Amino acid sequence: MVRYLKVLSFLAPAMFILIPFKLVPTVMVFFNSFQKWGLVGFERWIGFQNYLKLLHDPFFWKAFVNTFWYSFLSISIGITLALIVALIIENSRISGFLKFLVFMPVVISLIPASVVWKWLYNPSSGFINYALSILGLPKLRWLEEPSGIFFGYGPSLAMLSVVIMSVWKSFGYNTIILYAGLKSIDRSVYEAAIIDGAGGSTIFWKITLPLLSPSLFYVYITSFIISFQVFAPIWVMTGPPPGGPLGTTNVIVYYLYQKGIEDFSIGYASAVAIALLAVIGILTLLQKFFIERKVYYER
Amino acid sequence: MKVMRFIIVMLIVIFIVFPFYWMFITSLKTQYEAILFPPTLFPSKITFEGYELALTKLQLGQSILITVAMIIFIVLGELITSILAAYAFSWLDFKGREVLFSFLLVLASVPMPVFILQLFIVVQKLGLVDTFAGLVVPWMANIYSIFLLRQAFKNIPASLRDAVYIDGGGDLTFLFKVAIPMVKPVIITIAVFSAVYTWNSFLWPLLVVSDKGLRPIQLAVAYFAQGETTNYPALMSASFLSSLPALITFAIFQRQITEVYVKGGMKD
Numbered sequence: 078m079v080r081y082l083k084v085l086s087f088l089a090p091a092m093f094i095l096i097p098f099k100l101v102p103t104v105m106v107f108f109n110s111f112q113k114w115g116l117v118g119f120e121r122w123i124g125f126q127n128y129l130k131l132l133h134d135p136f137f138w139k140a141f142v143n144t145f146w147y148s149f150l151s152i153s154i155g156i157t158l159a160l161i162v163a164l165i166i167e168n169s170r171i172s173g174f175l176k177f178l179v180f181m182p183v184v185i186s187l188i189p190a191s192v193v194w195k196w197l198y199n200p201s202s203g204f205i206n207y208a209l210s211i212l213g214l215p216k217l218r219w220l221e222e223p224s225g226i227f228f229g230y231g232p233s234l235a236m237l238s239v240v241i242m243s244v245w246k247s248f249g250y251n252t253i254i255l256y257a258g259l260k261s262i263d264r265s266v267y268e269a270a271i272i273d274g275a276g277g278s279t280i281f282w283k284i285t286l287p288l289l290s291p292s293l294f295y296v297y298i299t300s301f302i303i304s305f306q307v308f309a310p311i312w313v314m315t316g317p318p319p320g321g322p323l324g325t326t327n328v329i330v331y332y333l334y335q336k337g338i339e340d341f342s343i344g345y346a347s348a349v350a351i352a353l354l355a356v357i358g359i360l361t362l363l364q365k366f367f368i369e370r371k372v373y374y375e376r
Numbered sequence: 377m378k379v380m381r382f383i384i385v386m387l388i389v390i391f392i393v394f395p396f397y398w399m400f401i402t403s404l405k406t407q408y409e410a411i412l413f414p415p416t417l418f419p420s421k422i423t424f425e426g427y428e429l430a431l432t433k434l435q436l437g438q439s440i441l442i443t444v445a446m447i448i449f450i451v452l453g454e455l456i457t458s459i460l461a462a463y464a465f466s467w468l469d470f471k472g473r474e475v476l477f478s479f480l481l482v483l484a485s486v487p488m489p490v491f492i493l494q495l496f497i498v499v500q501k502l503g504l505v506d507t508f509a510g511l512v513v514p515w516m517a518n519i520y521s522i523f524l525l526r527q528a529f530k531n532i533p534a535s536l537r538d539a540v541y542i543d544g545g546g547d548l549t550f551l552f553k554v555a556i557p558m559v560k561p562v563i564i565t566i567a568v569f570s571a572v573y574t575w576n577s578f579l580w581p582l583l584v585v586s587d588k589g590l591r592p593i594q595l596a597v598a599y600f601a602q603g604e605t606t607n608y609p610a611l612m613s614a615s616f617l618s619s620l621p622a623l624i625t626f627a628i629f630q631r632q633i634t635e636v637y638v639k640g641g642m643k644d
Binding site: 095196357 | 381384385389393395399402410411412413414415453456458461463464468469480485486487488490492493494495497514515516517519522547572575578579582583594597598601602603608614618619623626627630633634637638
């Protein structure tokens, strides 16, 4: 008994915070998603109606597709760039300096990153349009351009603008992980390949890339989990109102914020939150499953 | 091949550095020069008007003080709660210890945006909306920190605790005299991460604070950018000031910070 009191006193301070501010809210999301809320708060239980509404809500699906494009583009561009930089750093005399440099955008907040890029994109006095005009290219409207980047279809140029900021902000993180992955590859594998007469590109495609695939998979999934929760850059860079132009940069978390905070539809917003949790849950399971498999292979 | 490599390295360096450069250079310009087209690559006359405007009229100074206060409360709170809990999860035996710990890890994997509306409702019920307590109290415990400290505590040999017991000491003596000094690097890592994370936080302050006088720094800068100022030097001064502490901290703790990222322990 005394022993349990001791355990309890050690755990109590953390639980005093975690129960009301982490556990209770998380459990509440599930319950709220089956309820209807209005201006004054809880109104009534409505079963699966929020979820049925969600399935047929074109704005939700638009936000979902936008979030997917944001994640897919920023991660694909970001990881390709990270791989190139990691390979450069590995064989560089100034690797320490480069490692510091690429990580600088990672440690600052998304807010100043978004603010400075918004300034760079400014259609009338921004630096990017100035650079384009020097090269003899036409000026673009960047964050204000709703038309799709694939011949008018697909994600808008506004979304691509956010994507480029995001690549700048986070490819350093992927670079460091891939660099650690490269470092862990046994040098003797390369030596053996060179003795057998393999060239640079053969070594890259047949040795480096396959051996790096666990790291690549890891950064891909981790980045997807992070990207699906994008919010701050949308709030700062796009609009007004955020999510514009023409809703082409609205994303899941911003939609959730709109429904919950602006429309007071806590019930419906909770269903959106559960949908987000489902996506992240699937990605997390994929990651866990893969890491366990990797451990199995290593044995 | 060598030339190609050099060009690629230069392009990447420019890509990374230029936004920082542009932020800093614009912060030193006059508003007139900042919006000039074509833009000047270096200010024709260096001025600190932007900083003055941001810190005084836009109340960024106040926001910085609030954020520093938040860091003090959150870092200390998080360290106290995490050290005690991690000790229970590593050195005290109780039924269901591992199950409870696994449950905490699952809970930790639920990202903030999922439960943020409900967190707001809880904080509202407690009457903490638009208060300093509302900004800091929910973050004074962190499951990842408990996890990191538990790992570190587990690496301490049991013989050291037996020695403390033999000398007539208890768990608290062991914790404060032996365990905490031995895991100091982990404690520093957690403190640094928590401080940077708090300095950079935006989403929760956006929900819980509407009083202008209570805005943490990132929220203040975000509101400036969303239209509260059209003065670009002031906006860039604010952005620069809001990035600088994180950059300085990184310069000092580069090894610890990248290590934690590589191990995949923490990422917001």
